[in-house]
Amino acid sequence: MMQAPVTNKLYLSIDNLWKAFGSFLALKDISLDIHEGEFICFLGPSGCGKTTLLRAIAGLDLQTKGTVMQDGKDVSNLPPSERDFGIVFQSYALFPNLTIEKNIAFGLENTGRSKSEIAVRVQELLELVGLPDQGKKYPAQLSGGQQQRIALARAIATKPGLLLLDEPLSALDAKVRVHLRHEIHELQRKLGVTTVMVTHDQEEALAMADRIVVMNHGVIEQIGSPTEVYREPKNLFVADFIGEMNQIESTVTKGGRLSVGEKTFACHEHDFADGTPVVAAVRPEDIIPHEEGYESDDPNRNCIDVLLHEMEFLGSFWRCRLRNERFGKSELIADFSINAVRRLELGVGRTMVIEMPIDRLMAFERPEAS
Ligand code: ATP
Numbered sequence: 001m002m003q004a005p006v007t008n009k010l011y012l013s014i015d016n017l018w019k020a021f022g023s024f025l026a027l028k029d030i031s032l033d034i035h036e037g038e039f040i041c042f043l044g045p046s047g048c049g050k051t052t053l054l055r056a057i058a059g060l061d062l063q064t065k066g067t068v069m070q071d072g073k074d075v076s077n078l079p080p081s082e083r084d085f086g087i088v089f090q091s092y093a094l095f096p097n098l099t100i101e102k103n104i105a106f107g108l109e110n111t112g113r114s115k116s117e118i119a120v121r122v123q124e125l126l127e128l129v130g131l132p133d134q135g136k137k138y139p140a141q142l143s144g145g146q147q148q149r150i151a152l153a154r155a156i157a158t159k160p161g162l163l164l165l166d167e168p169l170s171a172l173d174a175k176v177r178v179h180l181r182h183e184i185h186e187l188q189r190k191l192g193v194t195t196v197m198v199t200h201d202q203e204e205a206l207a208m209a210d211r212i213v214v215m216n217h218g219v220i221e222q223i224g225s226p227t228e229v230y231r232e233p234k235n236l237f238v239a240d241f242i243g244e245m246n247q248i249e250s251t252v253t254k255g256g257r258l259s260v261g262e263k264t265f266a267c268h269e270h271d272f273a274d275g276t277p278v279v280a281a282v283r284p285e286d287i288i289p290h291e292e293g294y295e296s297d298d299p300n301r302n303c304i305d306v307l308l309h310e311m312e313f314l315g316s317f318w319r320c321r322l323r324n325e326r327f328g329k330s331e332l333i334a335d336f337s338i339n340a341v342r343r344l345e346l347g348v349g350r351t352m353v354i355e356m357p358i359d360r361l362m363a364f365e366r367p368e369a370s
Contacts, residue, residue, distance in 0.1 A: 006210055011036040011194045012057065012162065017066030019052050019218075026052045028218040030066070037192045039185070041205035044215035045241065050198040053215070054164055057196065059083050071161055085162040086155030090170050094139040094147055094154075100126070101135040104154045111158060125153040128187065145176040152184065156191065163188070165197035169204065181207060202242045206230065214238050236364040239281055246287075246332045250280040250363070258363055261326040266300040267361040278363045284319065286360035287334035291344050294353040302356040306332065311341075311348055320346070322354060 012034040019027035026049045034040050042050040055061040057068055059080040067076045075083050086107075094103045101122050108118045126132050129149040131142075139147055148168055155163060168184070169177045185208050188195050199205050205212045206226040214221045214229055214237075222234045233239035240247070250258040250265075252272045257264040258280045265280065272278055296303050306322040309331060318341050322332040334354060336346065346352060 006035055006037040009036040010034075011038075011071055012196075013067075013069040014053075014057070015067045015069070017053070017056060017068070018064045019049070019056060019061070020064045026218050027056070027063070030218075030220060032213060032220065032223065034194060034196065036194055039188055039195045039208060039210045040197070041209035041212045042196065042198045042215060043202060043205040043212050043242075044200065044221075046200060048215040049218040050200070050215055051166060054166055054196060054198050057162075058085055058087060058164055084160050085164050086158065086160040087164040087166065088148070088151045088155045088168045090167040094150060096139050098138075099135065100131075100137050100139065100142070100150050103139065103150060104135075104157055107154060107157050121157065125157055128156075129153045130183065143176070144172050145180050148172065148180060149183070152187070156187075156193065159191075159193075161194060163193045163195040165195065167198055167200070170199070170201070177204075184208070206242070212242075214241065216241075233362075236279055236281065236367060239362070239364060244284050244333060245281050246284065248280040248282075248330075248332075249366075250278055252276045252278055252363065258361070263304065263326060264299075265302045265356065265361055266358040267363050268359050270363040272363055272365075277366050279366050281362045281364055282332075282356045282360055284333045284335040285317075286357060287332070287336075288355040288357065289334070289336050289340050289344055289346065290353040290355060292351050292353065296355075300358050302358060302361060303353050304356075306352060306354050308346055308348060308350045308352055311346070318346075 010033055014030055014032045017027055017030040018025065030053060042053060044050055052061065056063045059075065059078055063076065067074060070083065104122045104125055105118050108121060122135065126135055129152055131146060131149055134142060134146065142150065169180055172180065181204060197208065209226055211223060211225055212229050213223050216237050222229055222238045229238055230242055233242065239245045248260055250260045252274055253259040253264055254274065256270060258267050258278065260280065267280065290303065294303065304324060306324045308320055309323045310321040312319040317335045317337055320334045320336055322334055344352065
């Protein structure tokens, strides 16, 4: 399929946006640039302000302060009807008493198109979302996934410059969700429509977005490609929110190494001064397994003895819980390949050596105790 590329053209620009509900600040000084054709995901925990930001872009709720520019035009104070977007909500929001055709045609009426032009466009949209024969049915006769495809068809019917998706997949069961995720992604690429999707599902964001905007408590914690936010998280919140992350209390010591008990580890570059208490963090899949007794002369290899306390078979890998008195009561989680487990004859109760590669062991500021 032909894919429309993300261009260098700035399409949506949000500047110093604030939103207050009474004395509560739901958005605090949000600035964000989105390029034409980009697929952006707002990702964060419940209540972090994702939907509020999406609604401010749509004009459904006006911001308290700040500007929204769309395609070179200041739309900050325009009502939704004067902005150029299509929107899909979590609940399908189709009109139950109208046929699927009429639901899709809804936004096309009063646009100067003739009846036959509308009929052609409706059929084209039904085909685009893979439901060419469902036009005469009513929403209740379709499955949740099908209804959401119709909501999508309705949202793009007028060829808006911007597609807004507010948790469009979260009401669907897991299998349908993954399937529709692919379809939405493919459709977005085909149409090249700039898209902003709200989700609290990290896997969805990683799979679909060109860039992810990670939010927390009304602020943006990090903006980056899926690999950037996953592999190079800026802080412990992002590191912990996206994917699994082992965390070890530690202190920065000579040469920037991280001390844990009497042992020190080499780690990824950081700017912390000697003596700073930090959290050392490593992803489960970055831990390398070695056999018991494995020794390396290189202090930068970060090798340590552990007891394999628990193993869980997760289909394509083994999730292992590892203990070492240096970690105190907490355990490290490591994901080992099936081959590695076989080769090293790993089993519960075995001792072994693990290596935490220098570039994958990160240091983060310790969160304030709450
Ligand atoms: P979720 O994933 O649960 O939908 P979210 O990140 O989309 O969360 P928002 O819906 O944007 O969060 O809400 C952000 C904060 O603003 C929440 O604390 C919410 O309670 C508050 N809030 C949202 N709308 C209103 C409103 N109309 N009046 C008062 N508070 C509101």
